[in-house]
Amino acid sequence: MSHPYLSSVIDLVRQAGDAILPHWRSELVVQAKADESPVTVADMAAHQVLIDGLKALDSGIPVLSEEDCEVPLAERAGWTRWWLVDPLDGTKEFIAGSDEFTVNVALIEEGKVRFGVVGIPASGRCYYGGEDFGAWSSETSGATEPLRVRQQPEQAFTVVASRRHSSPAQEQLLSRLGERFGELALVNVGSSLKLCLLAEGAADCYPRLAPTSQWDTAAAQGVLEGAGGEVLDVSGAPLRYEARETYLNPSFLALPKSVDWRDWLIDLANRE
Numbered sequence: 001m002s003h004p005y006l007s008s009v010i011d012l013v014r015q016a017g018d019a020i021l022p023h024w025r026s027e028l029v030v031q032a033k034a035d036e037s038p039v040t041v042a043d044m045a046a047h048q049v050l051i052d053g054l055k056a057l058d059s060g061i062p063v064l065s066e067e068d069c070e071v072p073l074a075e076r077a078g079w080t081r082w083w084l085v086d087p088l089d090g091t092k093e094f095i096a097g098s099d100e101f102t103v104n105v106a107l108i109e110e111g112k113v114r115f116g117v118v119g120i121p122a123s124g125r126c127y128y129g130g131e132d133f134g135a136w137s138s139e140t141s142g143a144t145e146p147l148r149v150r151q152q153p154e155q156a157f158t159v160v161a162s163r164r165h166s167s168p169a170q171e172q173l174l175s176r177l178g179e180r181f182g183e184l185a186l187v188n189v190g191s192s193l194k195l196c197l198l199a200e201g202a203a204d205c206y207p208r209l210a211p212t213s214q215w216d217t218a219a220a221q222g223v224l225e226g227a228g229g230e231v232l233d234v235s236g237a238p239l240r241y242e243a244r245e246t247y248l249n250p251s252f253l254a255l256p257k258s259v260d261w262r263d264w265l266i267d268l269a270n271r272e
Contacts, residue, residue, distance in 0.1 A: 002133055005057060009105050009117050010126055010138070012053040016046035016103045017121030020088060024122065025097050038091050043067055046087035046103055054083050054105070061107075066215045069247060076243035081109045084241065086215035090191030099123065100190035106218035111242035116222025118192050127196045129226025135199055147227040149256035150201040157181035160194040160206040160254075169251075170209040176268050177205070180261070195220035195254055199227035206254035207269065209234075213247045221254075229256050234269040 023042035030038045047067040054063050064071060065085040076082075083105060088094060090101035099122035106116040115130030127147070129135025135147040159177060161170075178184050187203055195217065197203040218241055221231045231239040231254045239252050253269055255262065 003107070003115050003130065005107065006115055006117070006128065006133070008057050009054075009107075009115075010119075010128055012050055012057075013103045013105055013117045013119035013126060014124075014140075015053065016049040016087060017119045017124075019045040019049050020094075020101075020103070020121045024094065028095060030095060038095060039067065040088075040091065040095065042094065043088040043091060047085070050085050050087055050103075050105060054085070064215075066213070069215075073243060073245050079243065081107070081114075084108050084215055084218045086192070086219070089216060090193075093190040098190060100193060102191045102193060104192050104215065104219035106222055106241075108218065108241045111240040112238075113218050113222040113225065113241065115226070116219030118196055118219050118223055120193070127199065127220070127223045129199070129223045131222070131225040133226055135223050135226030137196075137200065147199045147223065148201055149198055149224070149227050149229045150204065151256055151259060153181070153204050156183060156185035157205070158185040158187055158203040160187050160189065160197050160203045167210040170207060173207050173209060173268060177207075177265075180264075192216065192220035195224045195229075195231070198229050198254055198256070199224045201227075204255070205265070207252075207265075208249075208254070209251040209269065212249045212252075214241055214249060215247070217249060217252075224254060229254060232266065234266065236263075236266045 020042045028040050030040055033039050047065050061081055062079050063083040086104040089104050094101040103119040107114040118127040124140035126138050136144050138144040194206050231252050233250045233252055
């Protein structure tokens with residue numbers, strides 16, 4: 001089972017990556033947005049590719065992009081199906097010359113991720129999936145591999161962390177994880193790749209007790225859910241994307257479904 005728009009969105013994500021690459025590791029003019037986050041001509045080039053392509057694919061589905069998000073709540077509250085887009089996730093990594101930046105597109109239906117596509121322009125790899133479809137990674141060569149979370153650590157319990165963002169509560173939670181599972185293997189990676197590492201079975205948990213925005217997580221959440229994982233708020237409810245005044249997500253926990261430490265982790269997060 002798949003979605004009729006999935007193949008076209010994968011192509012669009014690759015095209016957006018192609019629009020970014022000429023600006024990678026080159027002279028860049030970096031501007032600051034209202035929230036002081038950086039934006040470059042590469043962000044805007046990818047944004048335009050995605051906006052034009054998604055509107056051509058289905059003009060009846062609204063598009064909410066990080067680079068065009070001044071949409072009144074009263075308007076968004078009427079949307080039942082919409083595209084949630086981050087044209088260049090990991091702009092700081094991109095500016096620094098790292099290859100850890102991604103292009104992200106998710107289809108949201110009634111507040112739930114229907115499917116998500118995460119492209120890595122620097123390598124050409126693309127992750128895609130949804131809870132009802134499964135999840136895969138594909139290369140520019142055409143080689144495709146199914147993705148599946150792992151239920152047990154292969155060696156050390158591996159926790160994905162953000163290179164740039166943490167919080168005292170998150171550090172305390174990591175300490176408690178270490179008490180239960182022994183010395184942790186910490187993987188610091190930028191952008192939406194954190195959730196994709198869980199999806200491909202390369203990590204065990206991604207706790208995020210620090211701010212993220214909806215466009216940071218939605219596409220990769222679709223991939224993780226397709227691979228047998230879940231993203232929960234600290235109450236244990238699935239992370240959802242209904243229209244609300246703020247675009248900020250609550251704190252969340254990403255992990256494989258049905259692991260025996262699931263409830264323990266939720267309880268731990270509520271105590272931090």
